[in-house]
Amino acid sequence: MTSTSVIQTDAVVIGAGPVGLFQVFQLGLLEIKAHVVDSLPHLGGQCMELYPDKPIYDIPGTPRTSGRELVASLLKQIEPFGATFHLGQEVSTLAPQTDGRFLVETSRGKRFLTKTIFIAAGVGAFQPRRLKIDGLDAFEHTQLFHHVTDPTWFAGKNLLIVGGDEPAMAWAARFAEAGPHQAGRVTLLHRREVLTASADAQARFRGLCDAGALQFRVGQVTGIEVEGGTLRAARITDVNGDTAPLPIDALLVLLGLSPKLGPLAHWGLDMERKQLVVDTEKFSTSIPGIFAVGDINTYPGKKKLILCGFHECALAAFGAAALIFPGEKIQLQYTTTSPRLHKLLGVESPVFD
Numbered sequence: 001m002t003s004t005s006v007i008q009t010d011a012v013v014i015g016a017g018p019v020g021l022f023q024v025f026q027l028g029l030l031e032i033k034a035h036v037v038d039s040l041p042h043l044g045g046q047c048m049e050l051y052p053d054k055p056i057y058d059i060p061g062t063p064r065t066s067g068r069e070l071v072a073s074l075l076k077q078i079e080p081f082g083a084t085f086h087l088g089q090e091v092s093t094l095a096p097q098t099d100g101r102f103l104v105e106t107s108r109g110k111r112f113l114t115k116t117i118f119i120a121a122g123v124g125a126f127q128p129r130r131l132k133i134d135g136l137d138a139f140e141h142t143q144l145f146h147h148v149t150d151p152t153w154f155a156g157k158n159l160l161i162v163g164g165d166e167p168a169m170a171w172a173a174r175f176a177e178a179g180p181h182q183a184g185r186v187t188l189l190h191r192r193e194v195l196t197a198s199a200d201a202q203a204r205f206r207g208l209c210d211a212g213a214l215q216f217r218v219g220q221v222t223g224i225e226v227e228g229g230t231l232r233a234a235r236i237t238d239v240n241g242d243t244a245p246l247p248i249d250a251l252l253v254l255l256g257l258s259p260k261l262g263p264l265a266h267w268g269l270d271m272e273r274k275q276l277v278v279d280t281e282k283f284s285t286s287i288p289g290i291f292a293v294g295d296i297n298t299y300p301g302k303k304k305l306i307l308c309g310f311h312e313c314a315l316a317a318f319g320a321a322a323l324i325f326p327g328e329k330i331q332l333q334y335t336t337t338s339p340r341l342h343k344l345l346g347v348e349s350p351v352f353d
């Protein structure tokens with residue numbers, strides 16, 4: 001291992017949900033910089049993935065927010081602490097080193113040598129639900145996609161979108177509407193006639209179908225046709241059991257995400273019912289230096305609430321500071337009155353009478 005290929009750091013946070021983000025803040029107040037890794041291509045965990053526009057009423061001091069707004073506020077709040085985010089990659093291995101540090105590696109081969117780890121993995125790494133079709137995975141990122149990262153890539157292409165909820169319908173509508181990113185022929189395929197989306201999204205979608213700008217089909221992909229290493233068609237079986245090929249250039253599978261506990265179950269940490277056992281003094285796991293906060297942990301009385309996760313972050317940060325700065329007295333300071341914290345936050349110290 002060369003030092004250039006490994007990022008050396010004091011802290012790695014696994015998971016960029018609300019709790020992982022707030023962990024960055026609590027570490028920042030103690031002058032600990034963090035690298036944050038998430039398997040999703042965006043920040044916010046369940047808040048962004050499962051309920052971005054639904055209201056949340058139980059964040060202290062915030063009578064009403066939404067998943068999206070909460071994540072935006074958290075990002076604003078942690079801005080001063082300059083965390084580095086590594087998205088779209090799962091932490092796959094974690095190996096204790098003889099010097100007390102940990103070697104952490106992601107599915108994209110990024111490596112970190114870190115003094116502490118904060119597992120804020122929620123209900124697990126969110127993975128896209130996939131079609132189980134022989135040979136299809138070979139086209140991942142070339143003709144098979146589970147996220148849209150670059151809409152321009154689809155311009156002029158014959159596109160099959162598989163899915164029946166709002167994101168699938170919204171992308172189908174967007175690609176079917178006139179514009180620079182308009183795909184060629186756009187087909188949405190769902191296994192049932194009923195689509196799940198808001199009335200507005202349904203109306204937009206039906207309007208485009210009526211205008212002939214997009215096709216809606218009921219059925220399932222049951223096979224593919226490949227020619228010269230290129231995916232040429234998806235074989236679609238309809239509700240009557242009849243199968244026919246649909247020529248395509250690209251296949252966008254938007255069947256939602258399912259959380260998978262994944263590799264962290266094999267890191268030798270004490271677990272109880274798929275959750276990491278922690279103490280309630282510093283939210284340490286059974287391996288000193290590895291902390292667990294938020295939905296992933298368990299202890300007597302645990303409640304899977306964002307506010308509980310936030311509290312856990314504060315105590316875990318103090319637990320980590322004791323390891324990162326051995327022999328130093330770690331003092332609790334108030335953000336209201338501490339000039340040191342004001343400097344870290346990049347704000348003016350207020351004058352009190």
Ligand code: FAD
Binds near residue numbers: 014044058121
């Ligand atoms: P998560 O939000 O689950 O984030 C974990 C992140 O870790 C994910 O992004 C995941 O991709 C990533 N990850 C996991 N494993 C790995 C790995 N190995 N490598 C890389 N990344 C990994 N709570 C409230 O307090 N109030 C509410 O009103 C409320 N409403 C809710 C409504 C709904 C519909 C749902 C589903 C939940 C609600 N919750 C609410 C619960 C709340 O969303 C969770 O408590 C909160 O999201 C937990 O945050 P977290 O950061 O621990 O985990």
